Amino acid sequence: MANILDNLTSKLEGLDVTLQQKLFGKKAGSSAFEKMDKANYIKLANMNLQLKDRLKFFILPSVEAFSKGSYNPSKGLSPFSDIGNVFNIANASVGMLGNYVTTLYLQEITFPLGPVIEYEEFTKRPKALQKPDSITFTFLEDEKGTVLRYMQIWRKTIVYVGSNGGWTSALSNNSEYVFADNQEATERIGILLLNSANKKKFTFPRIMFYGLKFKDMGQLTVGYNQKDNLTYTVTCSIREVSLPII
């Protein structure tokens, strides 16, 4: 390829000056690549690049959250009782409140842009698909602990940890736990939009996260030498990252 380009360049330079001008409409002596470079330079200068800080993230409860037959611990019922007609208020309402958290407190998101295709070593044929596993959020926190409360409520809709004091502890190591019956109802749908620089239109493809479920909140350090504000790093499990082509 390089040899072909070199030959083309040398041939162009060897052309008659008048012919060069006729072909490329420019002064003699300048190559086709110079004109191409100049055109690309201008295109790059005028191109509106996507900025990373123009994000908007919405989080919605999954459709199953509005279905019946889900266990609601706030009713004080045993997880082993037959409560097929209980409306899962916790999942639906908390899921809707999630937007308040993500639009105001969310600072940063790190996520995989889709699955990883694994190839065979010698034949280079695809052999497996490594699906996206998790998404990481960084949240601010206010003095009311809004984000912490939201995440804890979300966690409690997924798993209920019993302790001597009742179904409230999340940190007891020596206690039994039970997962909610309707796990699909605890999922969220995440929508990531990247706004244009003038904040007037969303031209960047919408990125959807399906099967978003709370995983962990990492570690928190507080201390007398910590002068900055409190932030959380929340990890959520995801089932699918959808990147539409158009």
Place this chain on the structure above:
Amino acid sequence: MITYVEGLATDAMSDQFGIVFPEGIPGGGSGELLRLRLNDGFDEPELTAAVYDVNFEGLKIPKTGSEETDKQFTMTFRMDGNWKVYEALKNWHGRVINTITGALQAEKDTRTTMILNAYGPPNKSIVYSKRFNGVKIKTFKVSTWNYENKAEPVKIEAGFIFINTDELTIAENYNV
């Protein structure tokens, strides 16, 4: 050319300005006293956009990104003999952080609004006005005490932060 220059309106003078705290200052101090005792002037912060470079075949294309303005400014005030200026600024700073208990007051109780007015003809009317929103005192320092300063008033240098600015007036009827 000379006729053109003579026909120009008068220049805006850098000493024809004033600052006003229309909502007063947190802590109960007198904003009017601060206006009258402002010393040396007011240096407006520079509006800045973040710049990043895109490189292309040996050339650099700078592009602008998000806001990167250093949202702070400093003002120096002459101390009055009754130390009211000190009291006003100290009370404000004490709300921002109590140096004894470490308590911080709520944001809304520590921020105020400041307006910068520029005066011009006729009759020293306000030609230009800019409002600084969410002004909050950050630093506070009394000038150095010195026996050799025979005719030097005590000054207080205060640093402030703010959230954003509004252009309140534009000189529309001013011939340039």
